[in-house]
Amino acid sequence: MGSQNAAAFFDYKSAKVFVSGHRGLVGSAIVRKLTQLGFTNLILRTHTELDLTRQSDVEAFFASTKPEFVIVAAAKVGGIHANNTYPADFIAINLQIQTNVIDSAYRNGAKKLLFLGSSCIYPKFAPQPIPEDALLTGPLEPTNEWYAIAKIAGIKMCQAYRIQHKWDAISGMPTNLYGPNDNFHPENSHVLPALMRRFHEAKVNGAKEVVVWGTGSPLREFLHVDDLADAVVFMMEKYSGVEHLNVGSGKEVTIKELAESMKEVVGFEGDLVWDSTKPDGTPRKLMDSSKLAALGWTPKVSLKDGLVDTYKWYLENVKQ
Numbered sequence: 001m002g003s004q005n006a007a008a009f010f011d012y013k014s015a016k017v018f019v020s021g022h023r024g025l026v027g028s029a030i031v032r033k034l035t036q037l038g039f040t041n042l043i044l045r046t047h048t049e050l051d052l053t054r055q056s057d058v059e060a061f062f063a064s065t066k067p068e069f070v071i072v073a074a075a076k077v078g079g080i081h082a083n084n085t086y087p088a089d090f091i092a093i094n095l096q097i098q099t100n101v102i103d104s105a106y107r108n109g110a111k112k113l114l115f116l117g118s119s120c121i122y123p124k125f126a127p128q129p130i131p132e133d134a135l136l137t138g139p140l141e142p143t144n145e146w147y148a149i150a151k152i153a154g155i156k157m158c159q160a161y162r163i164q165h166k167w168d169a170i171s172g173m174p175t176n177l178y179g180p181n182d183n184f185h186p187e188n189s190h191v192l193p194a195l196m197r198r199f200h201e202a203k204v205n206g207a208k209e210v211v212v213w214g215t216g217s218p219l220r221e222f223l224h225v226d227d228l229a230d231a232v233v234f235m236m237e238k239y240s241g242v243e244h245l246n247v248g249s250g251k252e253v254t255i256k257e258l259a260e261s262m263k264e265v266v267g268f269e270g271d272l273v274w275d276s277t278k279p280d281g282t283p284r285k286l287m288d289s290s291k292l293a294a295l296g297w298t299p300k301v302s303l304k305d306g307l308v309d310t311y312k313w314y315l316e317n318v319k320q
């Protein structure tokens with residue numbers, strides 16, 4: 001690990017920064033953060049304007065815009081059901097997007113690139129909390145192995161370009177995220193937005209019960225996306241090393257505890273019913289984020305505050 005070669009970022013507010021996936025959960029939070037910090041030259045393209053799976057379009061875009069800094073927050077993303085149901089999409093689209101963006105960024109002279117992976121890169125039964133060097137030490141969780149393989153390829157691609165080309169490509173591995181602009185799809189989303197929507201609709205419709213998937217026993221570590229955006233900007237400034245860095249809150253809850261907190265925040269007064277025909281996925285994936293902490297980064301938003309803020313955002317922006 002090293003931090004000595006980081007390109008100056010914080011003080012270069014007119015730098016051309018390409019944030020891919022800027023309308024998603026993570027990309028929009030990074031744009032908010034960079035805007036707050038005073039960055040004036042963000043390069044943003046919607047999926048419709050630039051399909052990142054199309055290699056020649058991506059090459060033409062980089063050749064004409066020449067971003068100096070690149071953040072790879074565009075990806076095919078979804079929860080346990082989506083990952084399990086669309087394995088071809090999750091491996092192919094993610095490999096295409098990340099390969100096109102990383103290679104074009106390098107070939108067109110970007111100073112630095114940050115690639116985002118996910119805690120699902122680690123073996124299903126990794127030691128807890130999971131250190132970075134647990135990567136590739138055991139079999140993956142089957143519900144998301146296709147996505148995980150693509151993400152592992154992204155980390156390795158950054159490492160390979162760093163080694164062969166001396167290029168400043170780094171990777172961050174976020175834990176489960178949530179916040180404004182999350183995907184609230186009833187089936188394809190992650191657990192937290194799925195439950196927020198389900199509890200809200202049950203409250204509004206006067207339903208007596210809400211169905212929650214699995215057994216409720218899996219543990220998950222949640223991080224508010226504003227904390228993740230803060231970590232991304234922090235890493236762009238402070239970190240330059242071959243090893244990927246974990247980004248987590250260090251706090252885990254069971255899915256049952258999450259459901260109960262959500263019920264309280266939303267104000268649903270009925271019962272929870274567990275659908276054990278749905279997969280639990282990995283039993284536990286608490287990451288060891290001490291390397292990032294040692295560089296000076298800490299998360300700020302508690303899960304309770306984050307749930308309250310995200311529900312407020314949901315009421316103002318999503319509900320019909």
Ligand SMILES: NC(=O)C1=CN([C@@H]2O[C@H](COP(=O)(O)OP(=O)(O)OC[C@H]3O[C@@H](n4cnc5c(N)ncnc54)[C@H](OP(=O)(O)O)[C@@H]3O)[C@@H](O)[C@H]2O)C=CC1
Nearest residue numbers: 021023024025026047051052053074075077118174176177
């Ligand atoms: N959400 C989470 O809990 C976690 C997320 N991450 C990582 O963070 C990153 C961002 O995830 P998140 O913000 O949640 O995902 P979202 O689905 O919210 O956002 C992804 C963005 O990528 C865009 N995108 C997808 N395909 C293409 C394409 N072919 N061309 C151009 N743009 C495209 C989407 O646009 P459109 O919607 O128009 O297709 C969307 O704006 C991903 O790498 C993910 O793996 C890591 C750990 C946890």
Ligand SMILES: C[C@H]1O[C@H](OP(=O)(O)OP(=O)(O)OC[C@H]2O[C@@H](n3cnc4c(=O)[nH]c(N)nc43)[C@H](O)[C@@H]2O)[C@@H](O)[C@@H](O)C1=O
Nearest residue numbers: 078079080083118120144189190191194213214279280281
């Ligand atoms: C971030 C991470 O996200 C995915 O992994 P995951 O952590 O398993 O994600 P999840 O949020 O979908 O589920 C967490 C837990 O919650 C339970 N659960 C209950 N009720 C609902 C529910 O209604 N929806 C969902 N999705 N899950 C539910 C569900 O059964 C599971 O036990 C990866 O595929 C991959 O995308 C990845 O990297």
